[in-house]
Ligand code: SF4
């Protein structure tokens with residue numbers, strides 16, 4: 001095992017620490033709650049001379065991502081970080097980064113979108129960009145946020161795709177936990193050097209980036225993006241295994257907890273998986289055949305892997321921390337549910353029943369009793385094979 | 399040719415990046431033009447005002463003389479016709495009084 005140090009860090013500081021160790025060529029960022037601690041801490045590192053990074057204090061998130069795009073096309077290792085309205089303001093150029101196949105890494109500290117104005121956690125911001133062509137990794141705690149950011153550099157540069165690394169606003173971002181921080185040399189060795197094949201600053205080999213593309217080529221270039229994303233899952237797994245060999249913390253596509261012989265499953269992203277795991281553990285001790293899936297990778301969505309893993313499961317409860325407004329006759333299920341249903345349908349699975357539970361919007365707490373309620377529903381669904389309420393809400397006042 | 403126009407998505411350069419400098423000459427932008435600048439070669443004093451003002455370097459010059467326009471790339475903005483300082487009583491092509499450069503409906507050439 002390499003040298004490392006146990007530290008008490010919240011998710012934002014853990015990510016800033018990872019960024020210090022990555023020592024990117026360029027960071028262009030605009031502060032926004034609850035991401036602020038990342039950018040503020042990192043800019044301290046810049047001011048203290050602890051990194052070689054060119055830090056660009058931009059006037060908006062649109063400018064942040066635009067700067068990242070230019071710097072990445074110029075051949076730099078480039079990062080930014082954002083949340084909520086910041087990500088929404090970036091929207092246009094978030095697509096450009098992916099379309100130009102630029103390996104930018106962006107930690108996102110999940111926060112609700114307005115209105116009404118709310119600074120607390122849900123996944124509306126990053127889920128809004130789920131079709132933008134980025135790889136998306138979700139982290140349960142500060143340790144995972146730290147580990148995912150370091151791996152994201154390797155994943156991005158290998159696939160030539162940008163990577164977003166999510167953690168839950170305040171719950172993870174401002175929640176201090178035990179984080180095993182690798183020593184600087186180990187991180188440096190793991191990420192290696194970035195040697196881009198082409199660069200805007202290579203004046204001996206001039207090239208035009210971000211070209212004009214009409215009906216004669218645009219379609220082909222979109223197909224190249226799906227091709228790159230379709231190769232991403234094995235690469236993400238390989239990097240996660242290599243990271244595991246190095247640190248003892250192996251990462252894959254999703255975490256399956258108590259899924260051997262499980263007849264019921266709960267699927268949930270990020271910090272709420274901790275609450276769900278605790279409930280599942282308790283139920284397992286009572287002999288209930290229930291397990292937990294915590295997807296780490298949402299983009300690309302691991303459809304085949306999920307269909308296989310859920311093939312013999314009778315009832316699945318998906319916990320979604322955002323709403324796809326207007327989906328399914330306007331019922332407004334979450335994106336995780338829709339993706340999972342599509343995966344099961346495409347795999348020809350007609351026996352696994354799925355119910356969606358929207359929870360935690362605008363930072364509302366999820367408590368063990370809510371997860372227990374889901375488990376009770378699932379027991380009934382498994383028994384009857386019938387989903388009475390496809391989309392329901394946890395912790396909502398009626 | 400900098401770009402293979404028949405390339406499938408596997409052969410096409412990633413994201414449409416073009417790895418050859420000076421490639422905009424390949425793109426025939428003159429097809430967008432609705433008005434064509436036509437100059438009266440006899441009346442032209444070769445003052446080069448049009449050459450200076452054209453934003454797209456379309457005015458073709460040889461031995462300090464205007465010899466024509468690059469119609470493959472001229473967008474028909476008409477700046478040259480406005481800036482041309484020399485007047486004619488009857489333009490050699492249009493027969494109209496006005497400037498040495500006059501703008502003519504593109505469709506009249508087909
Ligand atoms: S501005 Fe008119 S007169 Fe002068 S060179 Fe051009 S066409 Fe000739």
Ligand code: SF4
Nearest residue numbers: 452472474475476478
């Ligand atoms: S019409 Fe415009 S583009 Fe064409 S030659 Fe005149 S100034 Fe140049």
